[in-house]
Amino acid sequence: MAPSKLQAQQATLAFQRFGLGARRGGLARIANDPAAALVAELDSPDVALIKDASLPTYAQACLEGASPTPRPENVRLREYKARIAKHLQPEIGFVERLTIFWANHFAMSFRKAPLLRGTIGQFERDVIRRNALGSFPQMLHDAMRHPAMIRYLDNDESIGEESTLGLKRRVSYTENLARELMELHTVGSGNFTEDDVKALAKMLTGWSIVRASEATPASAGQFMFRPDWHQPGPQRFFGETIPEGGMEQADRAFAILAAHPATARRVATKLARHFVADQPTEEMIAPIAQAFIDSGGDLKRTAEALLTLDAAWSVPMAKIRTPYEMLVAQFRALGSALLDEESGVMDRILTTLNQPTWDTPSPEGFADETPNWLSPNAMAFRLDAVQQIAKVIGRRVFVNPATLSRDLFGAALSTQTRERVAAGGSQLAGLTILFASPEFQRR
């Protein structure tokens, strides 16, 4: 039996608010219980991982990142292709969305340095995906030990003024990683002091990267701790005295930050804002934050708490798909990503719509509030973008837009959209109207 209108609406909500869009036939497969389908996806073994032995290991990615052009860029392109291929696999794509969310929480730009180009995909696979349904403290710990983050937030040359080296010549430390680690990755602004910034920056002195002059193929580009750069002595941090202890000193600081209630609230607020509402209410934030605290930062438990909110299932859908989600949803609807020779159009679209992949303008990541994505120029350009994708893929994929609309949305498709898709008169026109429709764009 075809899903009822209510079932189709709830399934569409699951696909769009929490996933990357329906694939053909997906509606019928999850319509009976969309919420259960989301939970089932969280439970499928290794669902977050990309299993592709051809992609580089940590050491290989670091070596490529430390190699001359065009090797770092070649690795980035392979990683990006693997990411998009992975987006097309799951039924709903909730875990993919969580991956994108956490990658954006630890946002970086590959343009910072060749090392970022070479390792940003591996960072996402081995730090974000590996922990996206695991432990937040572990994700934080792994992120800070990755050369991509050390380089992106400028910690690689940070030297303590009273370190072994600092006693020999004039040196300085750099506070950027320390500041953003607290403001963006954990407790958030207003919940730390300038003295906390200085203390954490000092604890992070010596957290560095293997330099070209000292590199071997087995170590090039990798993270390394330099004890002779490390500021000695205890540090006062969040009201505690953290004793000297080399790298463990900053690890202790990370643990304090990860367990801080402000971090739980920040994570909860960001999740609710990303998935559900621009202005999350206390009723949305509190249960997620509580799940985060009760589970010690277990991100699967935290994601499940998000799904239990009443607001998570509210209609109408008031947010809009980000440009990236919009493109991937088109690929899933059409059953095909772009081929290598077609992929330039994706970069053009995402650049114009201000969401270039792995290239955020700042470590804050891409914004979650709707006005960033729903503006006059963005709306006009979205039409051109969906048409271009429909045109490029439509040269080799042949579909009847009216049939595809029914497959994707069933009874959730409005009469107005259905009539216009049919009136389009060509595959290109029909698909453009379908992909521009509020049913497709809203989430």
Place this chain on the structure above:
Amino acid sequence: MSDNLRRDLATGCEESRLLLSRRSMLGVTAGLFSWACAPKLASAATLDPRLLVVVLRGGMDGLAAVPPYGEGSVYVEGRGELYIRPDALIRLADKKHTNFFGLHPALRSFGQMYAAGDASIVHATSTPLWTRSHFDCQDNLENGMPPAVVANPTGWLNRLLRALPSGEPVRQRGAIEIGSAPLILRGSEPVLGWSASTLEHVADPTLYLIRTLYKSRDKVFSDNLERGLEAQRFAEGLGATPDDVTDLQMGFLGAGRLLASPVGPRIATLSVNGWDTHTDQGAVDGELADRLAELDDGLSLFRTSVGDAWSQTVVMIVTEFGRMVANNGNHGSDHGVGTVALLAGGAVKGGRIFSKWPGLAPTQLLDKRDLKATIDLRSVFKGVLREHLDVPDSIVNATVFPDSGSAKPLKGLIKGA
């Protein structure tokens, strides 16, 4: 009928029928607008003024853009490897400052504008929020709130438009965001938006089907799309997009064309990323010099494309904070507080540096590390609003910059004011 048009008709002025609603204004040829009916708010400042606000995101180092080399040894010692030799700088002088401030050599065009009396500098300024957080300070710059108010989802330029009388030309012509949709223009007053697009546009009949679909199903989509399409048609009617320019160059070029048009918007915003120079900032050369050169090139393109309207234009170049005086461990600079604001345009009373210089000696710094901000950035904004756009102080203080009494408008920013 749009609200604007309805309001215009309600004013009863004959010419106001020709004051075009935001939706129709862009499709209409130039020359219809008559000034006879435009209410004058106060004494005349710039006639038919234009304003471009450029937000430099990341925190521009004002001590590198406009180095106070006259500080001597505290400047040399304090800046460490970020020190720029005075003989490399473009000399800046005004009546009050000689042999004290210089201009980074990458800001060549800006230097020429300064020399020609079309550019000025405010030194040691910042947003009233001093947390050294990019994100909070950018919000503070854009929402125009006093420092105690952390968040506000509307931008001060949008509130300004909203507060102006409906027949007022700046409100009538409106504002346009170029590239991204920044907080500074967010709010209930509709604004236009434009990005240079290299994709083929959706054409009728498909476009018509989508427009009517949005009209019947999604009012927010419809409102945004209609304004985006109008701006696109208008901007593209002003000239083609050259294919050998960067997005940033195209932004400045497009801003100039849009503001130059007699029937175009009167306010435009642009964002420029890349000022968070924690690593390899450099001095005469380096990351920061490259950014400054791009900015300067953009300003020069804007000057050319805005044409004769340059004489009615003010460009405000502002950033969320400055940077620490001392270099950090990565040959760059960490977040600070005091920085510069740059003003350019034919309406600017140029060749001047506005400064209550706080000094660079260690004891004169904020928290022993940063240049203090002695001029509230809101004072610069308020000065431009008053003298250039003729906005009454009552509107500015009540709506645009609430609780900003401590930030008095800077005076003497605009020619003839």
